[in-house]
Amino acid sequence: MKKYCVGVDVGGTTVKLGVFLCDGTLLKKWEIPTNKEDHGAKIVPEIASSIQETLQAEGIAYDAVEGIGMGVPGPVLEDGTVNRCVNLGWGVFCVKKALEEATSLPVTVGNDATVAAVGEAWQGGGKGYSSVVMITLGTGVGGGIVLHGKPLHGVHGAGGEIGHMFVVPEETEVCGCGKKGCLEQVASATGIVKEARKALASSMMPSALRGVDPLTARDVCDAAKAGDELAKGVLEKLGHYLGLAMSHIAEVIDPEAFVIGGGVSKAGKILIDVSEKYFKEYSFHACRSAVITLATLGNDAGIYGAARMVIDEE
Ligand SMILES: [Zn+2]
Numbered sequence: 669m670k671k672y673c674v675g676v677d678v679g680g681t682t683v684k685l686g687v688f689l690c691d692g693t694l695l696k697k698w699e700i701p702t703n704k705e706d707h708g709a710k711i712v713p714e715i716a717s718s719i720q721e722t723l724q725a726e727g728i729a730y731d732a733v734e735g736i737g738m739g740v741p742g743p744v745l746e747d748g749t750v751n752r753c754v755n756l757g758w759g760v761f762c763v764k765k766a767l768e769e770a771t772s773l774p775v776t777v778g779n780d781a782t783v784a785a786v787g788e789a790w791q792g793g794g795k796g797y798s799s800v801v802m803i804t805l806g807t808g809v810g811g812g813i814v815l816h817g818k819p820l821h822g823v824h825g826a827g828g829e830i831g832h833m834f835v836v837p838e839e840t841e842v843c844g845c846g847k848k849g850c851l852e853q854v855a856s857a858t859g860i861v862k863e864a865r866k867a868l869a870s871s872m873m874p875s876a877l878r879g880v881d882p883l884t885a886r887d888v889c890d891a892a893k894a895g896d897e898l899a900k901g902v903l904e905k906l907g908h909y910l911g912l913a914m915s916h917i918a919e920v921i922d923p924e925a926f927v928i929g930g931g932v933s934k935a936g937k938i939l940i941d942v943s944e945k946y947f948k949e950y951s952f953h954a955c956r957s958a959v960i961t962l963a964t965l966g967n968d969a970g971i972y973g974a975a976r977m978v979i980d981e982e
Pocket residue numbers: 831832843844845846847850852
């Protein structure tokens with residue numbers, strides 16, 4: 669019986685890797701820099717040799733490894749073909765085949781946000797639930813869906829692109845994706861800072877945030893936790909739109925749990941409470957009992973989810 673699996677999370681600056689027991693125990697994790705030379709042509713060979721070296725150093729026999737799972741920052745089709753990863757310089761190619769040829773192990777590939785959701789559903793905030801939606805509030809807003817234990821990649825590899833859900837009809841600025849009114853524009857770290865600046869400029873309300881420069885999402889969250897009314901207003905607006913987006917998602921897929929991760933989720937209970945309040949107000953009664961909880965694996969969610977996808981292939 670195969671005992672081990674390997675999880676790989678490819679990011680724009682580092683590749684995170686982990687060797688796991690198939691029961692979900694993380695044995696060893698490490699990182700290598702993402703080599704973006706030659707349009708990212710060296711990324712897959714360097715991942716392959718790093719895995720081979722580490723397995724050897726750990727005394728793990730190659731034939732005891734079930735396979736390698738990998739999350740990449742872009743859309744992935746069902747056959748393991750990536751459809752452009754701008755961050756890595758990749759165009760359209762079958763990354764599954766490339767890593768299989770380089771390692772002679774079975775490889776499963778998914779979009780990084782979906783893979784992180786698989787990780788949180790397996791060993792993180794969504795543990796114990798089989799249908800989980802993960803929403804990552806970072807520089808942008810990412811999302812991933814696990815339905816009845818299976819990742820939902822979607823036909824175009826864009827399943828769970830929650831950040832670009834249209835929720836703010838009155839938005840005048842353009843999102844990074846080219847549309848207007850995306851959730852990402854109000855619920856990301858960037859969005860929080862933008863909304864706080866707007867609130868500061870449009871009112872005379874006293875606030876600890878006045879004069880703070882550079883202003884970060886963390887400053888806004890910390891001020892809200894300390895009771896600053898203006899900062900609380902910014903989080904209230906975020907909670908309204910996040911609750912609205914979650915109510916729409918719940919009415920389509922009816923999950924057991926929403927897991928909120930990413931840097932902004934460090935705001936903690938105040939963020940959960942405010943988004944839950946609006947989620948309950950906006951959602952249909954039959955799906956209103958979905959749990960809203962915080963992610964627990966942090967930056968390791970990707971390697972956990974990638975490893976889990978290998979086991980799912982059995
Ligand atoms: Zn967008």
